[in-house]
Amino acid sequence: MTTSAILPARGLADRLTALFWRRPKVLLALLLTPPLLWLGVVYLGSLAALLLQSFYSIDEFSGVVKEEFTLKTYGELFRPSNFDILVRTVTMAALVTLACAALAFPIAYFAARYAKGHWKAAFYLGVMLPLWSSYLVKVYAWKLILAKEGILGWAAEQTHTGWIISGLLSIPGLEGSSLSTSPIGTFMVFVYIWLPYMILPMQAALERVPNSMLEASADLGATRGQTFRTVVLPLALPGIIAGSIFTFSLTLGDYIIPQIIGNSANFIGMAVYQLQGTAGNIPLAAAFAVVPILIMLIYLAIARRMGAFDAL
Amino acid sequence: MTTAVEFLNVFRHFGPASAPVRAVDGVDLTIAEGSFFAMLGPSGSGKTTCLRLISGFEKPTGGEIRIFGEDVSNTPPHLRNVNTVFQDYALFPHMNVRDNVAYGLMVKGMGRAQRYARAEEMLALVHLDSHGDRKPGQLSGGQRQRVALARALVNEPRVLLLDEPLGALDLKLREAMQDELKALQKRLGLTFVFVTHDQHEALSMADSLAVFNEGKIAQIGTPQEIYDQPATRFVADFVGSSNVLPPALTKALGGPAEWASLRPEATRLAATGPVSGTVTALRYLGAGTRVVITLGETEVAALVPAGQPVPAEGETTSIAFDQQALHLMGAT
Known part of the structure; x- marks a missing residue:
């Protein structure tokens, strides 16, 4: 009996697989076309429209958008009332990112280095669980926790530590009748809401640092602190940067938390929301929206120059 | 002759005390200064754990380990004057070769010019001068192996520990590195402790070797003693191409x-x-x-x-x- 060296094609699936083998680019094109169309048209298209709008201006008397290219709208961003919003938002985003990084690192380190089996499952559950409930529910829950009669105030009263909260609330610029009406509250809720987005990439980055790397460092005479600075941190930096991109940009764009918690001072997101809605000033809203994009680009350029992506 | 490393009835058990995994189970051994000592055994026999006990990455659950006469039970790895060449090399991927080699000197606070000069000397020793600017990712397996060696030697350790350092290399390169390692050890007069599961490697390189089996030392001696006079069936089976004859056959013959x-x-x-x-x-x-x-x-x-x-x-x-x-x- 002789068997042919070439097996007969059994049907369409065999012929398609053969086609993909002969022309690998066909498969790539089939896989990439739908998402690229979606991204290209919906995402990049709207981004281009946004950019375009930001170079238009609004006629101050008629309120009609003048479709002529001008930098006047960008100039308006530097008016004190608008510039305040930018400074406030960027400061908040930077502080939230720093706090998230400081809180996330030990958790991510524990999860990546020590947690096994059930502990690992508990870690993922603990980090992801808050993401399963509605964002609004969480924010309103925090409003109640931070309110004057809330659980935090009650606990402080019971433990006679209420002076800490009143002390914090008397700091100039951070005043409020309770934490829920102070910028401190806004900060706390931002940190809580965005923390998972910092922990997960950080944990993924730390997981990729092999144990032998840490042992090699100790073996060569490094203390824990030296190992952290010269080995762990540089190797985890891409993860930290990835996490900080989330926390930073999410804080830059959020318009709900500062509306519900805090002293109602304007943030970029809120300004955009008001300008494109009630005020109908689409060009200025667009200009505001371009600011976070610019800041993120600058941030990434600095991170790249500092070598944050060398270990990728 | 001075004793470099000494194990006194050392145990290392993992897991619960009721059902422990006996990785190292009552090991006694003495490694002479300046010797090339091999720890040979199948995987899971306790040889690597013994090496990690010397470097300090494992703590004994019983017994005592001495390095040059000093009990190191309470000494963390970074304060032990021994260095390790890791099985996966463990080179720092974000540093170039020179910084990798100079790392041990850097953490001890040596100035940049001085430590780079020492690093270059070490790279020359392993025939990698002019590779200082490359990243570990740009090197071949054999070159990484040499960088790991240079990085461990730059600290001038009293004992060099090598954890299956040649395992990932192809046969020809492995044989070349075996000769080179042996020559280097003779030239530096250092104590080398070498872990391997390759009996030919152990027999051809070591001055003396310990054969491990299930956490215990089955036999310890010179390569010739181990090869000619295996103490147990296990040693004869594992070390050699020797024939093992059961009692009935021995009698019949x-x-x-x-x-x-x-x-x-x-x-x-x-x-x-x-x-x-x-x-x-x-x-x-x-x-x-x-x-x-x-x-x-x-x-x-x-x-x-x-x-x-x-x-x-x-x-x-x-x-x-x-x-x-x-x-x-x-x-x-």
């Missing part, structure tokens, strides 16, 4: 009723003899042919030197040997 080992090169083919069997495998080795004869249930190999007649597979033959070539040993 003219010896006492005990387990014995018999080297293939001491075994001759004979037309007639007390026991005969069938030739079941032939392997041409260049300098001779290895003939496997199945005697009852035992396979016995004989090395027929080149130029002598070799039987065909399936032929019936018997074996002969000088009685003093028979080495008696314990059953375990």
Whole structure:
């Protein structure tokens, strides 16, 4: 009996697989076309429209958008009332990112280095669980926790530590009748809401640092602190940067938390929301929206120059 | 002769005390200063754990470890004057080769110019001068191995620990590195402790070696002692191409009723003899042919030197040997 060296094609699936083998680019094109169309048209298209709008201006008397290219709208961003919003938002985003990084690192380190089996499952559950409930529910829950009669105030009263909260609330610029009406509250809720987005990439980055790397460092005479600075941190930096991109940009764009918690001072997101809605000033809203994009680009350029992506 | 490393009844158990995993189970050993000491054994036999006990990455659950006479039970790895070449090299991927090699000096606070000069010296020692600016990712396996070696040696450790450092290299490179490591060890006069599961590597490189089995040392001695006089069946099986004869066969062949080992090169083919069997495998080795004869249930190999007649597979033959070539040993 002789068997042919070439097996007969059994049907369409065999012929398609053969086609993909002969022309690998066909498969790539089939896989990439739908998402690229979606991204290209919906995402990049709207981004281009946004950019375009930001170079238009609004006629101050008629309120009609003048479709002529001008930098006047960008100039308006530097008016004190608008510039305040930018400074406030960027400061908040930077502080939230720093706090998230400081809180996330030990958790991510524990999860990546020590947690096994059930502990690992508990870690993922603990980090992801808050993401399963509605964002609004969480924010309103925090409003109640931070309110004057809330659980935090009650606990402080019971433990006679209420002076800490009143002390914090008397700091100039951070005043409020309770934490829920102070910028401190806004900060706390931002940190809580965005923390998972910092922990997960950080944990993924730390997981990729092999144990032998840490042992090699100790073996060569490094203390824990030296190992952290010269080995762990540089190797985890891409993860930290990835996490900080989330926390930073999410804080830059959020318009709900500062509306519900805090002293109602304007943030970029809120300004955009008001300008494109009630005020109908689409060009200025667009200009505001371009600011976070610019800041993120600058941030990434600095991170790249500092070598944050060398270990990728 | 000074003792470099000493294990005094050392235990390292993992897991619950009720059902511990006995990775190291009562090991006593002495490593002389300036010697090339190999720890040989199958995976899971405790050899790597013993190495990690010396470097400090594992703490003994019992017993005492001394390095140059000093008890190191309470000394963390970074304060031990020993350095390790890791199995996966563990080079820092974000630093170039020079910074990798200079790392140990950097964390000790040596100035940049001075430590780079020392790093270059070390790179020259392992024939990698002019590779200082590259990243580890741009090097071949053999080159990474040398960087790991240079990085460990730059600290001038009193003992160098090598954890299967040649395992990932291909055969030719491995043999070249074996010679180089041996030459380096002689030149520096350093104590090398070398972990391997490759018996040829251990036998050819070590001044003395310990054969590990299930957390215990099965035998400790010079390569010749281990090869010629295996203490147990396990050692004979693992170390050698030696034939292991069960008591009944030893007796049938003219010896006492005990387990014995018999080297293939001491075994001759004979037309007639007390026991005969069938030739079941032939392997041409260049300098001779290895003939496997199945005697009852035992396979016995004989090395027929080149130029002598070799039987065909399936032929019936018997074996002969000088009685003093028979080495008696314990059953375990």
